Amino acid sequence: MTMVEQLDELYREVILDHFKNSSHSGAIDEAQIKVDGANPLCGDEMTFHLLMHGEQIQQVRFHGKGCAISQAATSMLAAQLEGKTIEQATQIIETMKALMQGQEPDPSVDLGDLEALAGVRKFPVRVKCAALSWNVVEQGLKDYQTQKLEAGS
Amino acid sequence: MRSYRGNLGERVEPTTRKRTATQTTPHMSTLDVVRIRKDFPILNRTVHDKPLVYLDNAATTQKPRQVIDALVNYYSRYNANVHRGIHTLAEEATAAYEAVREHTARFIHAGSARSIVFTRNATEAINLFANAWGRTNLKPGDQILLSEMEHHSNLVPWQLLAKATGAVLVFLKITDDGRLRLEALPTLLIPRTKLVAITQMSNVLGTINPIAQIVQHAHATGALVLVDAAQSAPHIPIDVQQLGCDILVFSAHKMLGPTGVGALYARETLLESMEPFLGGGEMISDVQLTSATWNEIPWKFEAGTPNIADVIAFGEALTYLERIGMDAIRAHEQELTAYALTRLGEIEGITLYGPDPSMSERGGIVAFNLNGLHPHDVGTVLDADGVAIRAGHHCAKPLMRRLGVVATARASFYLYNTTDEVDRLVEAIRAAQAFFSKPTRAKAAV
Numbered sequence: 167m168t169m170v171e172q173l174d175e176l177y178r179e180v181i182l183d184h185f186k187n188s189s190h191s192g193a194i195d196e197a198q199i200k201v202d203g204a205n206p207l208c209g210d211e212m213t214f215h216l217l218m219h220g221e222q223i224q225q226v227r228f229h230g231k232g233c234a235i236s237q238a239a240t241s242m243l244a245a246q247l248e249g250k251t252i253e254q255a256t257q258i259i260e261t262m263k264a265l266m267q268g269q270e271p272d273p274s275v276d277l278g279d280l281e282a283l284a285g286v287r288k289f290p291v292r293v294k295c296a297a298l299s300w301n302v303v304e305q306g307l308k309d310y311q312t313q314k315l316e317a318g319s
Numbered sequence: 320m321r322s323y324r325g326n327l328g329e330r331v332e333p334t335t336r337k338r339t340a341t342q343t344t345p346h347m348s349t350l351d352v353v354r355i356r357k358d359f360p361i362l363n364r365t366v367h368d369k370p371l372v373y374l375d376n377a378a379t380t381q382k383p384r385q386v387i388d389a390l391v392n393y394y395s396r397y398n399a400n401v402h403r404g405i406h407t408l409a410e411e412a413t414a415a416y417e418a419v420r421e422h423t424a425r426f427i428h429a430g431s432a433r434s435i436v437f438t439r440n441a442t443e444a445i446n447l448f449a450n451a452w453g454r455t456n457l458k459p460g461d462q463i464l465l466s467e468m469e470h471h472s473n474l475v476p477w478q479l480l481a482k483a484t485g486a487v488l489v490f491l492k493i494t495d496d497g498r499l500r501l502e503a504l505p506t507l508l509i510p511r512t513k514l515v516a517i518t519q520m521s522n523v524l525g526t527i528n529p530i531a532q533i534v535q536h537a538h539a540t541g542a543l544v545l546v547d548a549a550q551s552a553p554h555i556p557i558d559v560q561q562l563g564c565d566i567l568v569f570s571a572h573k574m575l576g577p578t579g580v581g582a583l584y585a586r587e588t589l590l591e592s593m594e595p596f597l598g599g600g601e602m603i604s605d606v607q608l609t610s611a612t613w614n615e616i617p618w619k620f621e622a623g624t625p626n627i628a629d630v631i632a633f634g635e636a637l638t639y640l641e642r643i644g645m646d647a648i649r650a651h652e653q654e655l656t657a658y659a660l661t662r663l664g665e666i667e668g669i670t671l672y673g674p675d676p677s678m679s680e681r682g683g684i685v686a687f688n689l690n691g692l693h694p695h696d697v698g699t700v701l702d703a704d705g706v707a708i709r710a711g712h713h714c715a716k717p718l719m720r721r722l723g724v725v726a727t728a729r730a731s732f733y734l735y736n737t738t739d740e741v742d743r744l745v746e747a748i749r750a751a752q753a754f755f756s757k758p759t760r761a762k763a764a765v
Contacts, residue, residue, distance in 0.1 A: 169367040169703045173754070176699070182755070208695060209712040209725045231725045233693035234755070289699060 167288075175285035176292070177234060180242075184279065185234040188241035192227040201306030202230075205298050210236050214244070214303055218310065221251045232295065235286060239296040242279040243303060252307050259300040266293050350643065350651045356735050358383040358639075369705030372740045372747075377522050377550060377684050377731035378709050379572045383639050386575060389632040401627055402601060402618070416627050419634035420617070426637050427548075427567065428558040429584050436583040436590070436620040437630055441549040442472040444568035444583035445516070447620060448545060449476040451593040457513060459485025464507055464515040464542070466491040466499055467721050470522050471714040473547045477516060486513070493721065497524035497673045498680070504536045512542040519551035523713045523729065524673035525656070525684035527551065534563040543589070549573055553733070554652055554682050556645040559584055576636035577629040583620070590616040597622040648734045652683035655732045659685050659741045666748055672722060683732035686713075689748065692755055694728040700751035701728075706744055 167175070197215035204211045212230025216223055226244040230237070243262075247255050261275045268287060271277060286296050356362050361381045364371050373381060393415070399408035401416045421432040429435060438444040457463075463477050467490055481488050489507055492500045499517075508515075515537045520527050530546055537544045545566040548557060552567075553574035559567050566589070571580035585593075595602055595613055599622035604612040613619045640648065663669055668690030674681055689697055698710035709729045712719045719725060730744055 173700060173703050177696075177754070182757075207711070209716065209719065211725070233695035235696070237693075292695070292699060295695065 172285070172288050176289055178282045178285060180279050180282045181238040182234065184238040184241035184245075188237070188244075190227055190241050190244035191229055193229060194225060194227050197225075197227075199306045199310045201302055201309065203298060203302035203305065205232075205236075205294060207294065208233075210295065210298055212236070212240055212298060212302060214240075214299075214306055216247070216303070216306060216310075221253070223247050223250050223252070223255060228299075232298070233292075235283075235292050235295040236298055239280075239283055240299040242283070243299045246276075246278040246280055247303070252311065255307060256304065259304050262300055263297070266297060349647050349654070350734060352651070352735060352737055355643065358385065359735055360384060360387070362735060366705040366707070367703055372704075372706040372743045374730040374732065374736065374740065374744060375707045375709050376553075376733040376736075377573070377713075377729065379578065380553065380575055380733050381735070382577065383575055383636075385635045385639055386577065386632045389635040390577065390628055393628045393631050398628070400624055412627055412631075415631045415634070416625070419630050419637070422634050422637050423582050424584075426557070426641070427552070427584055428560050430560070431587060433616050434584055434587050434590060436585070436617040437625055438568075438581040438583055439579055439626070440572070440581035441547065441568045441570040442476075442581070444581045445472055445545070445547065446476045447583055447596040448566055448568075448585065448593075449480045451596045451620065452589070453480040453486070453514075454483060455594055457484040457486040460511060461486045462489050462509065462512045463487070464489050464491060464512050464517075464537075466517050466528075467493045468497070468499070468521045468524060468526065468718050469516075469518055469715070470547065470549070471716070472549075473516055473518060474717065491517070493718075496675060497521065497526050499526075499528055499533075501529070501532065504533065508536055508540045508542060510540055512537070512540060514543045514545060516545040516547070518547040518549075520548075520554070520682045520684075521673070521715075521718075522550045522684065523686050523715050523718055523727065525682045525686075526674050527555070527680050527682055530562045530564060538563065550682065550684070553640075554645075555649050565589055571629065571633040571636060574636055575639055576633035579626045580629045580633045587616060590620070593620075595619055595622070599623045601625075643734060651734060652732050653681075655736055655738065655741060656681060656683045656685065658738050659730065659732070659744070662741055662745045663687060663748075666745065666752075668752070669748075672727060684729065685731070686727040686729045688724060688727050689752060692751070694726045696755065697728050697748070697751050700754055701744075701747045704743070704747040704750060706747045708744070 194215040194217050198218045199216035202213040210232035212228055212232060215227045217225040226247050228240050228244050246258060257275055261271050261277060262280060265271045265284060266287060283296050286292050359381045362371060397408050397411040399412040401413040403409060420435050423435050424432040438447055463486055465477060465488055477488055480486060491503060491507060494500055515533060517528060517533060519530050534544045543565040546564045548567050548569040552569035565586050567584040569582055572578040602614050602619050602622040604614050663671060670688045672686040694710035698708055701708055711726050713729060
């Protein structure tokens with residue numbers, strides 16, 4: 167693959183679409199999960215708001231500053247998580263992590279637009295840009311479950 | 320910050336810089352760059368099938384054959400530990416190592432080699448001074464004056480020191496075009512100001528600060544002055560006696576030398592008054608089971624086996640720089656920077672940071688941002704064209720906040736760079752803009 171082809175693969179149309187016009191950017195005041203994270207290496211910052219109904223993710227919004235890859239990955243993740251259970255969400259995130267490590271994704275997991283991020287693997291220094299979003303959401307989901315357990319006990 | 324943002328399709332006009340800079344003749348160089356480039360093997364390589372254009376010199380510079388050969392030569396011919404053995408190899412290694420100390424002193428016009436301590440890098444040199452001097456000399460409420468444009472390496476050691484001693488950090492602010500607000504200096508310097516620690520050249524803005532003037536003010540109220548010369552020592556002539564500073568630090572790898580070598584210059588009396596930083600071999604005079612006395616300066620501050628090979632190779636880097644001449648290097652970079660600022664200023668949607676090039680106050684560093692594009696994306700696309708720049712916060716997050724950005728792209732020049740390479744940079748930036756402005760599906764938001 168030539169470098170230009172690799173670049174086209176990295177910045178696929180769907181990635182630039184999500185970067186330029188994400189419908190999931192914003193905030194949800196009443197969200198139960200509000201979590202933020204930053205990448206100290208590059209200064210990227212992002213905040214996720216997840217509106218939950220029990221175990222189900224009803225709505226996801228995000229805001230932050232970052233490159234096209236991080237912003238698109240964030241937007242795609244937000245879109246893909248809506249309507250999913252925490253377990254399904256965790257499965258999607260784990261699948262994305264495996265994909266970034268060069269493994270073939272589990273075909274039973276529906277990645278939606280996230281699949282377009284496969285091209286990032288060819289640019290090892292950019293993997294962390296994509297990874298920020300799912301690390302942040304994973305942390306948010308974990309904290310939410312811990313709080314629920316503590317509240318229940 | 321000045322902005323060159325123009326509407327799409329509109330030529331960006333309003334700068335006097337353009338008029339002045341078009342009067343320069345960009346293709347004339349004071350250096351024989353063609354010949355210089357032949358000394359740098361790495362400059363022959365390609366990146367993604369394009370000739371490498373290396374414009375990340377503020378991060379680290381490339382190494383000439385002479386420096387690489389010195390490393391091979393040392394390990395092939397006289398590798399031995401210094402200051403210990405009585406055999407020939409140890410004598411040769413010690414002589415070569417100590418000769419570089421003298422060379423380093425001459426390079427910055429220090430009076431004596433005793434005032435030069437070798438460290439791992441400029442960061443370690445600052446930490447050494449902060450610990451060895453600061454912990455015994457600062458009391459709660461004492462002040463350290465820094466600036467808003469410092470690299471993390473000239474911020475965090477002082478934050479640690481302030482936490483340990485109760486000292487207070489005070490900041491000299493900068494103007495919108497990236498210069499120190501020197502008019503505030505007389506008010507900020509009070510008798511409790513014990514130290515001013517300041518960069519001579521910003522690694523983001525390229526601003527060259529008037530150190531001699533700052534030293535005059537600081538000494539008038541009794542404060543010491545530490546100069547972070549990591550960005551300046553590679554590019555402009557340094558004379559510590561003319562500057563009048565008490566401490567000056569720099570890194571070898573940013574000036575053609577190997578990684579893993581830094582230097583701390585401090586006045587001899589100051590070094591003598593300081594406690595050691597690290598304990599171990601080499602830094603002692605005598606050791607009992609429960610106590611020890613210290614070696615003379617500068618060895619008091621060089622515990623353990625030092626980075627012998629890289630120090631020796633650094634000596635070759637100094638020889639190389641002196642042969643070309645620091646004045647000639649500075650002139651070459653001024654020309655390149657003026658040319659780069661002109662050419663970059665012509666790009667629509669670009670924002671350039673740093674002072675206007677009344678070029679005596681600006682080094683060969685150009686930070687910029689492109690409308691709607693994150694510097695990381697710019698960096699990736701430029702790399703595809705073989706153009707290496709830095710993208711990020713440049714270890715200067717407080718400065719990024721002051722500029723109101725998360726990150727910037729940065730091109731930085733050295734003696735081997737050419738105006739043709741600046742042209743390649745400009746072409747690559749235009750290609751990046753074209754790449755990201757290609758139409759997407761443009762249907763409803765995703």
